[in-house]
Amino acid sequence: MKISTLTIKGFKSFGPQETRITLRKNLAAFIGLNSAGKTSALEALKRLFGSSLAEREIYREDFHIGKDENSDEITERELSIEVRIDFTEEEQEAVPHFFSNMVVDDMDMDLYIRIRLEATWKKSDMTPQGEIEIKNYFIKVPEGSTEQPDSKQPFPNHFRSLIQILYVPAIRRPAEQLKYASGTILYRVLRKINWKDDFKEEFDAKIEEINEAFKGLPEFATVQTSITGFWQQFHKDERYRDTQIGFSGSDFETVLKRLEVSFNPTGTHKSFGIDELGEGYRSMFYLTLVCSLLDVEEKMADTEDEESIGVNRPLLTILAIEEPENHIAPQLLGRVIKILKTIAEKENSQVVLSSHTPAIIKRLDPESILHFRITENYETEVNKIKLPVKKSEAYKYVKEAVHNYPEIYFARLVVIGEGDSEAVIFNRLMEVMNVDFDDNIITFAPLGHRFVNHIWKLLDALKIPHITLLDLDREREGGGWGRVKYAIEQLLEVNVEKKDLLELKDGSVLPDEDFRKMHTWSIKDKDDIKKLNDWVNSLKEYNIFYSVPLDLDFLMLTHYTDAYKKAIPKGGGPEIPDKEKNEQGFKDKTEGAVKATLKSEKATGFTYSQAEKELMIWYNYHFLGRGKPSTHIEVLSNMTDEEIIKDLPPVFNDVFNAISSILKPTSKNEKSKA
Structure with missing residues (x-):
């Protein structure tokens, strides 16, 4: 049951x-x-x-x-x-x-x-x-x-x-649970023992033998006589005239109340009491007592003489434990x-x-987790963790994601990015924008993946606001219009109205047939790029932002070009032919960089300017040939806050303004927004 x-x-x-x-x-x-x-x-x-x-x-x-x-x-x-x-x-x-x-x-x-x-x-x-x-x-x-x-x-x-x-x-107090008193764990454990009458009689006789042996000691008699004599000088009440020193043998229950647990270390002769344990060990010993009670109940329930047991095992035992992590080292x-x-x-x-x-x-x-939150009316709301269908690829992804980033459950706001680069950059921008993620209980999670709609569903079910920064990947396979279509599809999956997402400038709604073909829409000229960017901007209303035109690494490189070009080891850097002296070599180098950056041998970079295509040589050097996070850490750590703000990509202003809006900004946030 x-x-x-x-x-x-x-x-x-x-x-x-x-x-x-x-x-x-x-x-x-x-x-x-x-x-x-x-x-x-x-x-x-x-x-x-x-x-x-x-x-x-x-x-x-x-x-x-x-x-x-x-x-x-x-x-x-x-x-x-x-x-x-x-x-x-x-x-x-x-x-x-x-x-x-x-x-x-x-x-x-x-x-x-x-x-x-x-x-x-x-x-x-x-x-x-x-x-x-x-x-x-x-x-x-x-x-x-x-x-x-x-x-x-x-x-x-x-x-x-x-x-x-x-x-x-x-707050664990194991010493209290080690007392033989009604309601304590030790009491409930020891009450499982069938203390037979002949055992109690034999026990009392042994205690009496010990008392008599003590009384036979001359020194002991001297102590008792002295105490009794002085006691009688202090009062004349006949009820309390004599004193008796010894071990109580008249009440078996009283002896049980003297039971203690000690801990004996190897190699020493000193025993430790429960009060000498550190907080962590006390907490674990409290759990030990609980486990022992359940174990004793189970073993005694399996004995043939179960009817002789003082208290039978309950049909259901509920272990309700607050904060099992208290005082315990993470590795334990x-x-x-x-x-x-x-x-x-x-x-x-x-x-x-x-x-x-x-x-x-x-x-x-x-599946075993229930999320608690306080509503604006100061009432508790409880929500289940919403996961995709079991055995699906999406289920495995989301389950792994929440295992790796459990902080999202405790966030007031989750910022979702594509990967490690976003994590490094946001960590630095927190300082620049004067918005402390920890102070505001904001969690960054690199979960931008093709299953991001399931992360959105999970966060929506928990009533946790979220902001997403994705790569536009223009001219990469599936990029550009494909990325926009993907985001709209995911929003439709979380029940955003189609007419709101697909409304055109003339007030009409994009037909379903046209939307199904959106990923095939061409980008041939500036008008097509503007059209794409208009759709990108329309998604900001849903707190979905894009690193335009390619990804966050390229965005940072284009805005802080000199800083990234300086971030090379002595004698390092990409081998770039002289643009004037070796025109063909430079052209070949650039074309190769474009193909590598856009991840296609057919890529030409026709939607990118000549300066952007030339920067792809540096993109290859920093972000395809070396570690992305380490490059960003090196560059941003060498830049002042003023230098970062001066050329800050506009998308970050949009993201941090959205953060401020969601969190109902404090004075610090207002300062950064200004």
């Missing part, structure tokens, strides 16, 4: 409308920026299935208050937390317990149960915090059905032992996630974690 959906309404950051969270995997990850509602979702599970009254308690501050509401004017508020639990065909053990409360959507569909917590807060003149009423129910109608007064069946207390939650908070996070996945694969276990760290997210399947 597994929780398949969690539905929350009116709880903390969850607004008055139901928020449905679908848990598609045995391990589900809640991700998002700080204060997005991830912890609230985990706490909702604790309120429903907590083992103690303290964990299940509902407080006044748990009820949602809207952005523009005055809490003093609210007289009544409601919240609800509901789970749907599905049963696999293999899970027969749990069915008898819940059969009478199961529902089904249709005759040929699987049975499931619905468990809901409902709480109501009412303002009271008697108590400052108001009055809170809490009720738990089985909901005995299928999801989507109209509920009647008899649709709710009270959830009996004895069912609580069948579903347990182990809540691991962001792989082990943590591996262990959590192992727990999640157990028949009776389910793992739900929250995180806002890319190091965790990149180790999880995107």
Whole structure:
């Protein structure tokens, strides 16, 4: 049995409308920026299935208050937390317990149960915090059905032992969990042991022997006599007249409360206590205790004498863990996630974690991730990760992309580029334009590929704005009109209206037949180039920009020609025949560079000026014969901010203006925009 959906309404950051969270995997990850509602979702599970009254308690501050509401004017508020639990065909053990409360959507569909917590807060003149009423129910109608007064069946207390939650908070205090006290992990582990009466009697006898042995020591008697004598001088109360020093043997439970865990290093004689561990090891030991509890429960459930065990294993254990990355070195996070996945694969276990760290997210399947964000109304919104169809090439690409660039999940804005060159250049331009990507939570991702529409769909589903910078690749195969057509096709895939994308200057819409042939449109003269550039400019409205006329490397070379020509090692640089003394040699060199740059033996570069074709010799030297990123790093690091701004390609002004517009610019952004 597994929780398949969690539905929350009116709880903390969850607004008055139901928020449905679908848990598609045995391990589900809640991700998002700080204060997005991830912890609230985990706490909702604790309120429903907590083992103690303290964990299940509902407080006044748990009820949602809207952005523009005055809490003093609210007289009544409601919240609800509901789970749907599905049963696999293999899970027969749990069915008898819940059969009478199961529902089904249709005759040929699987049975499931619905468990809901409902709480109501009412303002009271008697108590400052108001009055809170809490009720738990089985909901005995299928999801989507109209509920009647008899649709709710009270959830009996004895069912609580069948579903347990182990809540691991962001701040780990393993020392507290090592106490033998109700509600702690150690208590729950040791309660699995069948402490038989003959064992307890023998244990008490051994303790008594130790006490007697101590009393037989003359020095020990001297200490006790001295303490008793001075104690009697301080008071005359007969109830506390004598003192007794020794090990308590009258209460077996008291002895268990003295249990401790120590760590023994190799090669020394000193043992370390839990409080002497560093924060990282404390955090990992907390997880160790959780894993141990689950392991003990599973092993004891397999024993033949299961009925003699004090508490049987629950039918479902939910491990809810906040920020498993806390205090743990990045190289150890792989082990943590591996262990959590192992727990999640157990028949009776389910793992739900929250995180806002890319190091965790990149180790999880995107299908298991749920993205949390806060809306403009300060309410939590939860979205699934939208991926292409499985087993498709696009699915493999997007899945790999989000594994390599998990930062996109936490961004306020994603800037998408073609590759490494864009990453280097944007990193430098952040300083020049005075727009700190980290400060503004902007992520750059080199994901400009033929599957970019799937990245757009993913980001649109998560409500994360994005800006895309692509190469126009004029005169390269598939470039020019092909690149424009591609972008329009991708926008149509994300449901942009065709009439908006294909509207012509006269107000008409480009016919479908003409659009299908767009990639074959010719570029013969300046009018054709202007027409192409007009279409390129029209896509800026959708935050799609192009490095014109070729790619970003060529764009930088044409704007900062002298700087790139200087970026050569001593005695290096391309071998260029003298233009006047060896005219044919220079012509051949230029024609060869054009063919290499445009990646075709038939390329002539007829849409490029003579100066641009001659620069292709340097393009070949820097960007085809050497590393692109290293060249850009060298050039930009040797240029001042003023030199960069002076000849900045206009497309970057467009991109940074779009960034400022999306982020509702601060004074810094306004300065860069000016």
